[in-house]
Amino acid sequence: MTADSHYHLLIPTYRNDFNTCFYCGCIAAGHDYAPPRQYLEFYLATREPSEFLKIPACNECHDHLKACKAGTLDERHKFARAKLAKKYEKALTIYDMWTEDELAGLDFSLRHSIEAGLTLGAETTERLAYPGFAYEAAGQQHNVEYRAPQVFEVFGEQFDTFRAALDFASKAYRIPKNALKQAFADNEHHFELAIQAMHKQVAEKEFNQQLKQQCAAFAKQHKQAVIFVHKQVERYLSENDEMTITEALAHLYLTRIKPAETARR
Numbered sequence: 001m002t003a004d005s006h007y008h009l010l011i012p013t014y015r016n017d018f019n020t021c022f023y024c025g026c027i028a029a030g031h032d033y034a035p036p037r038q039y040l041e042f043y044l045a046t047r048e049p050s051e052f053l054k055i056p057a058c059n060e061c062h063d064h065l066k067a068c069k070a071g072t073l074d075e076r077h078k079f080a081r082a083k084l085a086k087k088y089e090k091a092l093t094i095y096d097m098w099t100e101d102e103l104a105g106l107d108f109s110l111r112h113s114i115e116a117g118l119t120l121g122a123e124t125t126e127r128l129a130y131p132g133f134a135y136e137a138a139g140q141q142h143n144v145e146y147r148a149p150q151v152f153e154v155f156g157e158q159f160d161t162f163r164a165a166l167d168f169a170s171k172a173y174r175i176p177k178n179a180l181k182q183a184f185a186d187n188e189h190h191f192e193l194a195i196q197a198m199h200k201q202v203a204e205k206e207f208n209q210q211l212k213q214q215c216a217a218f219a220k221q222h223k224q225a226v227i228f229v230h231k232q233v234e235r236y237l238s239e240n241d242e243m244t245i246t247e248a249l250a251h252l253y254l255t256r257i258k259p260a261e262t263a264r265r
């Protein structure tokens with residue numbers, strides 16, 4: 001019995017899917033094996049999960065899957081996707097960050113390289129979203145698992161792609177795309193949380209700047225050490241949520257500075 005006889009050929013149910021890579025939708029050039037042929041004995045002996053399939057695959061997916069020991073179609077599909085995403089990471093980033101209409105002002109070589117990234121990024125995005133196809137193997141029919149289309153929501157507006165949502169959110173909320181993309185990843189893949197977190201950051205930064213400036217001006221005017229003013233104001237603010245920096249400085253003046261001035265006269 002040859003090794004191949006343990007495998008069932010995965011045959012597309014519909015003519016349109018003939019010669020197509022099951023993992024990414026490109027033209028198939030050969031076959032991937034689930035489990036890999038060098039682990040066949042192991043899978044047969046251990047009965048680890050595997051469908052024992054011979055799967056049409058393109059050269060690139062086939063190459064990537066050489067490093068994959070998994071036995072199931074689903075695991076191998078995930079592995080192939082992750083490898084593709086890693087390989088074309090740069091192009092995917094360009095695709096997320098740029099739109100065609102932003103290219104006009106760029107010099108030739110930069111525009112050329114970003115255009116190439118956009119094309120490759122769009123193609124890779126499509127390959128990564130490829131769901132596989134309906135097939136028959138060992139006399140059994142398998143349908144494509146239905147996956148609800150992904151929707152990205154930004155404060156009530158809905159988008160089909162991350163790219164479109166990022167573009168909208170970046171323009172509507174005046175946040176640079178790369179910072180927003182990072183915040184999206186840091187905040188549960190949620191645009192609203194990301195935008196709120198970034199606005200909070202900006203507000204905190206502005207507050208700290210105000211605090212520094214006003215304390216420095218106050219210290220100079222009343223001939224006090226900046227660090228003393230700063231520490232006092234921070235203490236007042238921590239004791240009273242409602243208090244503003246200006247109010248805290250006024251409080252400092254009335255309770256500490258003015259009595260000392262009066263005493264000196």
Ligand SMILES: [Zn+2]
Pocket residue numbers: 021022023024025026057058059060061062
């Ligand atoms: Zn492929």
